[in-house]
Amino acid sequence: xxxxxxxxxxxxxxxxxxxxxxxxxxxxxxxxxxxxxxxxxxxxxxxxxxxxxxxxxxxxxxxxxxxxxxxxxxxxxxxxxxxxxxxxxxxxxxxxxxxxxxxxxxxxxxxxxxxxxxxxxxxxxxxxxxxxxxxxxxxxxxxxxxxxxxxxxxxxxxxxxxxxxxxxxxxxxxxxxxxxxxxxxxxxxxxxxxxxxxxxxxxxxxxxxxxxxxxxxxxxxxxxxxxxxxxxxxxxxxxxxxxxxxxxxxxxx
Amino acid sequence: xxxxxxxxxxxxxxxxxxxxxxxxxxxxxxxxxxxxxxxxxxxxxxxxxxxxxxxxxxxxxxxxxxxxxxxxxxxxxxxxxxxxxxxxxxxxxxxxxxxxxxxxxxxxxxxxxxxxxxxxxxxxxxxxxxxxxxxxxxxxxxxxxxxxxxxxxxxxxxxxxxxxxxxxxxxxxxxxxxxxxxxxxxxxxxxxxxxxxxxxxxxxxxxxxxxxxxxxxxxxxxxxxxxxxxxxxxxxxxxxxxxxxxxx
Numbered sequence: 001x002x003x004x005x006x007x008x009x010x011x012x013x014x015x016x017x018x019x020x021x022x023x024x025x026x027x028x029x030x031x032x033x034x035x036x037x038x039x040x041x042x043x044x045x046x047x048x049x050x051x052x053x054x055x056x057x058x059x060x061x062x063x064x065x066x067x068x069x070x071x072x073x074x075x076x077x078x079x080x081x082x083x084x085x086x087x088x089x090x091x092x093x094x095x096x097x098x099x100x101x102x103x104x105x106x107x108x109x110x111x112x113x114x115x116x117x118x119x120x121x122x123x124x125x126x127x128x129x130x131x132x133x134x135x136x137x138x139x140x141x142x143x144x145x146x147x148x149x150x151x152x153x154x155x156x157x158x159x160x161x162x163x164x165x166x167x168x169x170x171x172x173x174x175x176x177x178x179x180x181x182x183x184x185x186x187x188x189x190x191x192x193x194x195x196x197x198x199x200x201x202x203x204x205x206x207x208x209x210x211x212x213x214x215x216x217x218x219x220x221x222x223x224x225x226x227x228x229x230x231x232x233x234x235x236x237x238x239x240x241x242x243x244x245x246x247x248x249x250x251x252x253x
Numbered sequence: 254x255x256x257x258x259x260x261x262x263x264x265x266x267x268x269x270x271x272x273x274x275x276x277x278x279x280x281x282x283x284x285x286x287x288x289x290x291x292x293x294x295x296x297x298x299x300x301x302x303x304x305x306x307x308x309x310x311x312x313x314x315x316x317x318x319x320x321x322x323x324x325x326x327x328x329x330x331x332x333x334x335x336x337x338x339x340x341x342x343x344x345x346x347x348x349x350x351x352x353x354x355x356x357x358x359x360x361x362x363x364x365x366x367x368x369x370x371x372x373x374x375x376x377x378x379x380x381x382x383x384x385x386x387x388x389x390x391x392x393x394x395x396x397x398x399x400x401x402x403x404x405x406x407x408x409x410x411x412x413x414x415x416x417x418x419x420x421x422x423x424x425x426x427x428x429x430x431x432x433x434x435x436x437x438x439x440x441x442x443x444x445x446x447x448x449x450x451x452x453x454x455x456x457x458x459x460x461x462x463x464x465x466x467x468x469x470x471x472x473x474x475x476x477x478x479x480x481x482x483x484x485x486x487x488x489x490x491x492x493x494x495x496x497x498x499x500x501x
Contacts, residue, residue, distance in 0.1 A: 048379045070383075077381035088372040102380045105280055154380070 007056035034211035081151030096131035273385035287391035296399030311411030312418030333432020350452035362481035365464025
């Protein structure tokens, strides 16, 4: 289980995260939503240890991650997988080497077994047979799917996705959302996703946390996010013409 | 005052990065493969430029000797002897190191810097990889092992180039070879090797530091690569002076 207690973080005197407390739901898709600059990415980087908080604790299975030694942190990180906004695939390696990287680095197993695991992961994200392609040869959606395959290759307990469907067309976004949601339940992973995609919120948001100016402003799930009376949340969700029309239509019913 | 403060801050973070880099690799098999890969990228691929520079430098040194030591009182072996000394002690280890600083430092800084700004290093960190060790140590080892070999090659090619330059200006091959062989001491070669090994450490570590600590976008890659070349070149010259005083 992942829990954060009283997390605060500032950069050059500007407070980005203000006293945030969240207990993420185990084995579910946890969505962190909010406007650009609300602190979502900083919160995620604090969770995975790329930023250290000024105050507060990040807990993994009741152990304080941000106060561990580097060696202890590395052990916890072996249970993490992360999908970065732009994929962050290693551009000097082909797809097979990219997906194999976390397995090869930490697991003592034969190359044949590693290759099997790579193929299972690539098949799981519907990218069978692209082993020898280079990241530069892939489309944005394919890169995201390879990044997901790499993130699940070492069978993590925790999956972090930083805006996994940014820059993708709506249909590919839906595919990526479904893939992440399916993988979360199939492998019983605790998944944390940063997004401002409203479709993701409605479709896969089993737990939703809304950040506003670095504060946790609202939390709930996809069943009550559209009916909330929180003004800032409503302003954020119903800001586009499409969502406004949906709201009006629902209101008239 | 702020210049000194900035220098000390940078030097401190450089030492901290090197402390992280010089740790036992997490996977020895991958580490060995990385070293071989870096040897190819930083060493083998530098052979053509080292050969071209060395042959011309060697020829120029011998021609200068002939032109400036044109006096009947000098023995005819003096040109080969003086050229050998100049090539082994200074031209090969220092000039070729400066050339390698230009080629390899910019390559290392831009490679690591690009990985940094495209979040590839963050991705490795999240997986639990000691990125300083994984990315930097193989480069340092590869330079440390391969640069002395390049310098031996450079000395050899330089002397051959010098022979051609000398013969084109009327120096007999016999007297040139006689001068090269006269009072040959391995101490000079050891000095050249030690100097090159230090230069290899300077080039690879400073360039890695510049790339690894890069913040910003693609413009910053160019800025930091230039800094890597300039700073490693200055450091090479300072250490060259120190080592010359230390060895002789």
